[in-house]
Amino acid sequence: xxxAIAYAPVQRWSMIEVTGLTKRYGARTAVDDVSxxxxxxxxVGFLGPNGAGKTTTLxxxxxxxxPTAGRARVAGFDxxxxxxxxxxxxxxxxxxxxxxRDLSVSAYLxxxxxxxxxxxxxxxxxxxxxxxxxxxxDVFTRRIGALSRGYRQRVGLAQALLDDPDVLFLxxxxxxxxxxxxxxxxxxxxxxxxxxTVVLSTHILPEVSLLCRRVxxxxxxxxxxxxxxxxxxxxxxxALRVDVxxxxxxxxxxACLARVGGVASVDISNAAQAGVVRAHxxxxxGADPREAIAAALASGGIGLRGLSAASITLEDVFVxxxxxxx
Amino acid sequence: xxxxxxxxxxxxxxxxxxxPVAYAVITIFVLLSGYFFxxxxxxxxLSSIQAMxxxxxARSLSLTLSVLQPLFGNMSAVLLLLLPLLTMRLFxxxxxxxxxxxxxxxxxxxxxxxxxxxxxxxxxxFVMLAMTIPAVSLLYYFSxxxxxxxVSGYLGLFLMGLTFLAMxxxxxxxxxxxxxxxxxxxxxxxxxxxxxxxxxFVSPGAAAVLNEISIVRHLDGFSRGIIDTNDxxxxxxxxxxxxxxxxxxxxxxxxxx
Numbered sequence: 001x002x003x004a005i006a007y008a009p010v011q012r013w014s015m016i017e018v019t020g021l022t023k024r025y026g027a028r029t030a031v032d033d034v035s036x037x038x039x040x041x042x043x044v045g046f047l048g049p050n051g052a053g054k055t056t057t058l059x060x061x062x063x064x065x066x067p068t069a070g071r072a073r074v075a076g077f078d079x080x081x082x083x084x085x086x087x088x089x090x091x092x093x094x095x096x097x098x099x100x101r102d103l104s105v106s107a108y109l110x111x112x113x114x115x116x117x118x119x120x121x122x123x124x125x126x127x128x129x130x131x132x133x134x135x136x137x138d139v140f141t142r143r144i145g146a147l148s149r150g151y152r153q154r155v156g157l158a159q160a161l162l163d164d165p166d167v168l169f170l171x172x173x174x175x176x177x178x179x180x181x182x183x184x185x186x187x188x189x190x191x192x193x194x195x196x197t198v199v200l201s202t203h204i205l206p207e208v209s210l211l212c213r214r215v216x217x218x219x220x221x222x223x224x225x226x227x228x229x230x231x232x233x234x235x236x237x238x239a240l241r242v243d244v245x246x247x248x249x250x251x252x253x254x255a256c257l258a259r260v261g262g263v264a265s266v267d268i269s270n271a272a273q274a275g276v277v278r279a280h281x282x283x284x285x286g287a288d289p290r291e292a293i294a295a296a297l298a299s300g301g302i303g304l305r306g307l308s309a310a311s312i313t314l315e316d317v318f319v320x321x322x323x324x325x326x
Numbered sequence: 327x328x329x330x331x332x333x334x335x336x337x338x339x340x341x342x343x344x345x346p347v348a349y350a351v352i353t354i355f356v357l358l359s360g361y362f363f364x365x366x367x368x369x370x371x372l373s374s375i376q377a378m379x380x381x382x383x384a385r386s387l388s389l390t391l392s393v394l395q396p397l398f399g400n401m402s403a404v405l406l407l408l409l410p411l412l413t414m415r416l417f418x419x420x421x422x423x424x425x426x427x428x429x430x431x432x433x434x435x436x437x438x439x440x441x442x443x444x445x446x447x448x449x450x451x452f453v454m455l456a457m458t459i460p461a462v463s464l465l466y467y468f469s470x471x472x473x474x475x476x477v478s479g480y481l482g483l484f485l486m487g488l489t490f491l492a493m494x495x496x497x498x499x500x501x502x503x504x505x506x507x508x509x510x511x512x513x514x515x516x517x518x519x520x521x522x523x524x525x526x527f528v529s530p531g532a533a534a535v536l537n538e539i540s541i542v543r544h545l546d547g548f549s550r551g552i553i554d555t556n557d558x559x560x561x562x563x564x565x566x567x568x569x570x571x572x573x574x575x576x577x578x579x580x581x582x583x
Contacts, residue, residue, distance in 0.1 A: 062431040088433035096424055102341060114333030115432040159428075 015040045015167055015197040016061065020070035023056050023221075030056040032221040033070070038214075040166075041194045045212035045229070046201040047318065053221040054201045055095055058169050061199070062092045075166045088117065091160030095171040095201075097152050101145030105136060105155055108144055109162060116163040130158040133188060149176045157185065167197045174207065186211060205318060217321055224321050240288055241310040244279040247303035253277050256300040262287030276305065330434045334442025335449075338416070342450050347415075351408050352454045355401075359458045362400040366393045389465065390475040390550060398479045398549040401458070402542060405487050406515045412450055413494025414508035416443045417572075422502045436576045440495065440569055447491045455484055475551035482548020485561035486541055490515050492568035499575040515541070518564075 016038040023031040031053040038044050048054050059065040061074055063083040071078065077085040099108060109130070113123035131137050134154040139147055144155060153176060160168060173189065174182045189211055192198055202208060208215050209229045217225040246253050250268050257266045257279055267280040283289050290307060297304045342348035370392050377384035420426040429439065459480075465471040493514055498507040522540035525533040537543055541564075544557040 059427070064427055064431050084433050084435070087431055090431070092428065092431045094424065094427050099428070100337075100425060102344065103337075107340070111333055111337050112432070115330055115429075115434050117329065117433060 014038060014073075015042070015075060016199070017073040018061070018070070019072075021057065021060060021067050021072055022069040023053075023060060023065065024068045030221050031060070031067075031218075034218065034221070034223045035070075036216055036223060036226055038197055038199065040197055042214060043189070043193050043198040043200065043212050045208035045215045046199055046218065047203065047205070047208055047215055048218040049203065052218045054218055055171055056221075057218065058092070058171055058199070058201055062090055062169055063087050088163070089166045091163065091165035091168045093153075093156045093160045093168075093170045093173055095175075097156035099144050099152065099155060099159070102143065104143050105131075105140050105147075105158075108155065109158060112159045112162055118163055126162055126164060130161045133161065133191075134158040135184060150178060150181045153177055154181075154185070157188070165196065167199070168192065169199050169201075171201045172203075173200065174202070174204065217318065219321070240283040242281040242283065242290055242293065243306070243308050243310050244281055244293060244297075244304070245276060245306035246279065246297055247276050247305060248301075250277045252300070253279055253297075253302055256296055256302060257281055257293060260289050260292045260296045262289035262292060280310070330438045331442045331445070334434070334439055335446050338443055338446030339449060342412075342446065347412070348450050348453075351411055351450070352457060355404055355408055355454050356457045358404050359397075359401055360461055362404075363393075363397055363458075363461050366396055366400075389469055389471045393465070394462075394471065394475055394479055395546075395549040397462075398483050398545060399542065401483055402486055402519070402545060405483070405490060406512065406519060408454075409447075409451065409487055409490040410494050410497075410508040410511035410515070412447045413491050414498055414504045414511065416447065416495055417499040417576075418501055418504045418507045421499075422504075430576075436573050440572055440576070444491060444495055444569060447495070448488060451487050451491060452484065455480060455487070472551055475549065478551050478553050479549040481553070482545050482557065482561075485548075485558070485565075486545055489518075489541065489561055489564040489568070492565040492572075496568040496572040496575065499572045499579075 014037040016036075018037065019035045021031055021034045022029065034053075034057060046054050046057070056065065060067045061072055061079060063074075063079050063086050066080055071080075073079070074086045075089040077089070079086050100111075103111065106127075109127050110123065113127065118126065131140060134157050136151060136154050136158060139151050139155075144152060147155065153173065157170075157173065160170070170189070174185050177185060186207065189198060189200065200207070200211060213228055215225065215227060215229050216223060244253075244257065254266050254268055257263055262284050263281055264284045265282045267282075269278045269280065281289070281293065290309065294304055294307060370387075370389065373383070373387060373392070377387055417426070420429060430436075462476060465476075490511070494507070494511040497510040497514070498504075500510070501507045518539060518541040521536050522543055525536050528536065538560070544560045547554045547557050
């Protein structure tokens with residue numbers, strides 16, 4: 001019996017399935033034909049500039065806003081026709097944590113637990129767990145209005161986690177926290193991986209690299225990229241970029257580099273010091289002309305001081321994708 | 327279902343009684359009601375003394391008609407001013423602070439929220455009316471008021487107040503601003519209170535309609551000790567109608583915003 005259970009295939013089904021999701025406000029389209037699916041246990045970063053449609057998408061997935069067109073299923077239930085089933089399986093931390101300032105933390109969590117339909121014993125047990133996990137034990141009896149922003153954010157996270165949801169939607173969870181708190185919250189989110197599906201909306205790019213194994217970039221309401229952060233680095237263009245620092249005349253360096261096979265374009269920027277130039281070389285797709293560049297410069301009588309493949313940061317990709325689309 | 331209504335109800339009750347709101351509104355209502363009661367009783371006393379000289383006048387003296395009925399009428403005017411203060415916050419504040427967004431991603435229905443808030447406001451209102459009972463029961467010490475008229479008068483007043491509360495919750499759901507919600511409730515309530523004034527100048531058909539929708543006209547029967555199904559149905563209808571409108575607003579607000 002036990003063996004049968006242990007060897008039963010792990011059922012992998014999509015926790016979130018979005019097809020053609022669209023939200024229009026009059027003539028303005030906030031979310032435009034977005035489709036993606038997220039598996040159980042994934043932590044997915046939802047990236048985009050302000051006003052890109054991240055919050056609107058989250059609001060549709062949480063059942064707060066009905067979509068204009070398209071469908072979304074969360075935890076196996078349609079967000080429109082089975083809104084209550086979805087709502088009882090999710091936790092949501094909105095962008096501005098709008099919690100009742102006049103309540104104490106304990107009264108607030110009790111209120112939320114009752115609204116989520118949790119029984120007394122379960123409320124008590126889960127409250128103890130989330131209070132511990134979110135580090136709000138020392139403010140448990142304080143009024144929420146008197147708490148600092150960081151603590152309020154953690155209380156917001158605590159209410160989202162209270163009913164042990166299958167899916168967690170976090171809208172900018174680390175905004176307004178101090179560096180130590182940011183690390184704590186990130187650790188907490190990372191600790192949720194595997195057991196829960198987490199959708200993390202943010203515009204802090206390092207956060208995505210740190211926490212997420214997959215990134216969705218949304219811009220002007222459209223999904224423009226869907227890949228793991230490390231794949232995204234090469235997503236913009238397959239071409240290698242090489243930074244060259246050389247001693248010599250700018251024109252001579254340019255001419256020498258341009259002759260190298262596999263070089264697509266050369267960009268010369270200001271010299272760091274007199275007689276030294278910096279060249280940014282873009283290779284043809286698939287080519288790696290680094291050795292050829294070194295050989296060409298040496299044979300051309302130009303002193304090579306440094307040569308490195310430029311690392312493309314997520315920031316670069318993000319900016320590139322967003323400006324290209326715009 | 328019921329547990330969620332109860333949770334929302336308790337949260338609102340806690341807000342009313344942990345802040346000065348309920349105490350301020352109740353105190354003002356009790357003070358003003360006491361003043362009206364004292365005033366009406368004083369006049370009744372004066373008429374009674376005069377009536378000792380003329381038996382004809384004495385026959386027309388009625389505690390119900392000259393004290394209770396005008397008292398309930400005066401109270402209804404005070405309620406018109408005070409009840410919007412109880413309800414104007416209920417949805418406007420949730421909208422303004424954004425807590426509505428979180429509230430409606432919990433597994434709670436719109437009607438759970440509406441009922442929780444409505445019942446909380448109704449409870450404060452009930453306490454408010456109950457606080458005036460000691461003054462009115464003084465009548466039993468000095469005279470023999472018609473108990474039926476006292477009870478039905480309070481019942482009518484309570485039902486009329488519920489229509490104001492429902493109206494207030496509806497307007498609160500329309501606006502982010504408590505002031506706008508309060509002012510709209512007051513305006514709408516006042517209009518329904520005085521709509522009967524123009525009946526002499528309009529066609530008989532229109533006059534009949536205006537009379538039917540006049541909130542005070544339906545109070546008359548109650549304060550004379552007559553519980554008419556027509557009046558009961560009227561107050562119940564108006565209350566349910568505004569709560570229903572509020573549910574529609576909550577639903578459509580999500581479609582628009």
